[in-house]
Amino acid sequence: METETDQIYHLDVGNLLGFNPNHRFPSAPSSREELVKECLEESRKLVQAIANALFNFTSTETNDGPIVQLPPPTTKLPREKHVPRPKPPTKWEEFALKKGIQKRKKDKVVWDEQTDQFKRRHGYDRVNDDNDVPIIEAKATDEPGEDPFAKRLDEKKKRVGKQQKNRLQNLKAAEKAGALPSHVQLAATSLPISGTKSQPKKIGKDELGDVAGLAATSTASGGKFDKKLPGEKAPKKQGKHHKYLPVVAGRGAVNPEKEQTNNVLSKIFSKHSHEILNVGKAINMYNVKKEKKKSGRSDKSGRSDKSGRSDKLKPKKDITKKPANKAK
């Protein structure tokens, strides 16, 4: 009977998601605990359904246990960010639209008339490079004192400048419409990033002071001979601040200079402390003593007490005492 009235769950195993579209509360739940209990019961059934589906897949055995490859998810999740807004056409695009100019695909390699070979359009060793022109013929309109090569460079600079200005205008128009390209949006720190609620960072008084100081000193003469604006204060002392100990020790119990020298001394000694014990020498001494003992004992068993007595008479070398200051 239960299987017949079993609701069909919508399972999205790719997202491990289970959804019961036909659930109805049989009665208005009396209390919060009742509601929670019912929800938990329903969700238990859903989780059971997901688990059943998972175990129905073919699994591969690995060291960590059976692994199942999930199918791709079927639910469509909402977008994180908004759809890109349409940006206003740039000046050139408007013009092209008006005149009916089509975009043509350009080749990377172009035939160069001067040196009869194919050269690339942009970059190293390009077609029609301005630097390669050997002779510019004088026209009737040219003045005698003018340098045509310099004139060419000037014109190029002007063209580039004009292009930059146009680009800036296009970006401003796009920003107004809210459609700045993302790399420009991230670089423009004064504008808030669309989609986040972050406020543009406000600069505090100290930061402003620092920046003003930086700007004031970044002139050719280090900002020394500039006229001060009305209300501008002299900069605070810049450069390193050195606090030196007093030349003669004061009357107090604590002598800071002595403390400092002691600190430094202890640091140096601890750094070189591994050199105090000459390990090689200590090992040699120990081995020699051991061998002497061995030879003394073996002789004792065979010969007279002469060697044994001599051992006792010799001053015993205490191996536990480290050879002091026998450093390298």
Next chain:
Amino acid sequence: MRPLDETETTVVFEKLFKFVGNNLKKIVENPSDEGPESTPGSYCFRLQKNRVYYVSDALVKRATNISRKNLVSLGTCIGKYTHAGSFHLTIMSLNILAANAKHKVWLKPTSEMSFLYGNHVLKGGLGRITDSIVPGDGVVVFSMSDVPLGFGIAAKSTQDCRKLDPNGIVVLHQADIGEYLRDEDEL
């Protein structure tokens, strides 16, 4: 004149440690007998114009009466700082080093003059040498009559010295008492 700052003190002590090792403690805490006060002061290091002086407390107190421009020297100058901040020991620290040296080298009378002219110590000129020297250690050079002649850096360990040919360099020269005559202006 001012006391040394922490980095400066470390640099000086490191250099001294190379020559005197643990006797550094003795140098730093040497009780001094100068001055009319009954309580013994001790020696301290003071910096004046890139030179480090080893001077007793009593003397320092009196030297504060002289203005910086007029103060030329006080106590014993042990060395100078270079522009980059590293420290070089000069010959005038020889007394202190010789009294507390850890590694000593004695020169034969024939090669004394060569060392005093500023040359390095060759194996042929070596009379005696303390053992357990590591290359790079500071070494004080004596004559056979135990007169300190100068100091330098060991180029070879004691073991390697034995195997060296007679023209091999044993101690690289750093300072010698001949400098009092040669470099009179620079000291």
